[in-house]
Amino acid sequence: MRVGVILSGCGFQDGAEIHESVLTLLALDRAGAEIACFAPDTAQTKVVNHLTGEEAGESRNVLVESARIARGEIADVKTADADTLDALILPGGFGAALNLCDFALKGPEADVNDDVANLVRAMHAAKKPIGAICIAPALIAKVLGKDGGPTLTIGTDAGTAGAIEACGADHQDCPVEDFVVDKEQRIVSTPAYMLGPTIKHVAEGIERCVAEVLALVEPANVA
């Protein structure tokens, strides 16, 4: 099986959440899946100093920073082809809601990066499973919500859950070690650092989320 992973930078305040991304890669590798990392070749919405939490007066590229997590093995998401992927996973971090879409700034009125939206739509249309971690389910809700949205989770935050429901998805509360699955639409989600508190809790939810995504791949469909 070949699984796409969409990264959104490197660091939870302005990019992909690093722990969530690494735990996703670990779970996929342990399951024997081939991993194909992608990110948009665009400027980050902002750069945050992760020591102080303040914005840094810098510019960084989402694909270039994501390559730190992927150890250079990554391609522009524009080149991703759903026909060659059996499943897709989106780790979280603010990057998923700042760089892949701008849900963190505009909520239900968010715009989604065209290449990311096209890939998510193509996977969904081909009935291939999609995993979304932490805040990434907001992007899935925005892309797929208008057609009768999937059931998914971002944990228990009522404000964020309400914004996701405003996109047309159904939100379901979920603890960090668990996941929510919409079997019909093949969407799996887990709260991760939307709840935390620490890496061992996040790891349990991500391991179970990834296992469920892989279990939803139809053998006849394997690319």
Next chain:
Amino acid sequence: MRVGVILSGCGFQDGAEIHESVLTLLALDRAGAEIACFAPDTAQTKVVNHLTGEEAGESRNVLVESARIARGEIADVKTADADTLDALILPGGFGAALNLCDFALKGPEADVNDDVANLVRAMHAAKKPIGAICIAPALIAKVLGKDGGPTLTIGTDAGTAGAIEACGADHQDCPVEDFVVDKEQRIVSTPAYMLGPTIKHVAEGIERCVAEVLALVEPANVA
């Protein structure tokens, strides 16, 4: 138990190896250890574009970039006090041999960051265990080697092993899933991405390395 983790940036080509760092944090959290991350508050030796492998014309700070991996929970290594730590672990990545010391540039003639060297010496003098991953054992060899160095591993690379022996340490070849322990000196090392090839192999070695470090903590000494 409270375990110090010294990071050296964020990205294997110019900082801490991200997978190794996250896997270390995961193993420590799962073992119930309290984690205290540290990094030097200094400029990185260089900044590398991890997509192209080429040097970028940028300047970044080791502590600020390490904070991405530590989710902001990190302090200047200058403030680390061996009396409050039960063990110390150094993940790898070129940052360990560029920013914590300059072994990657000068081999056995390397200089080591004073605060890092002082912390390693204080932990060693107090008979508290130290774990060193990937290329980080080179730093341990340089700091402790002159007093009759510990036995340790960086995998199987003969050139690097020779440079480590020139520091006064004894090198022992080791596969990625395993570790080398010097029980007398309480130094544990594992090759990680010095060998790879993928994250699941690296994870196995790091999990075993961390477990051995924690097993070497003397209960009577717990801070």
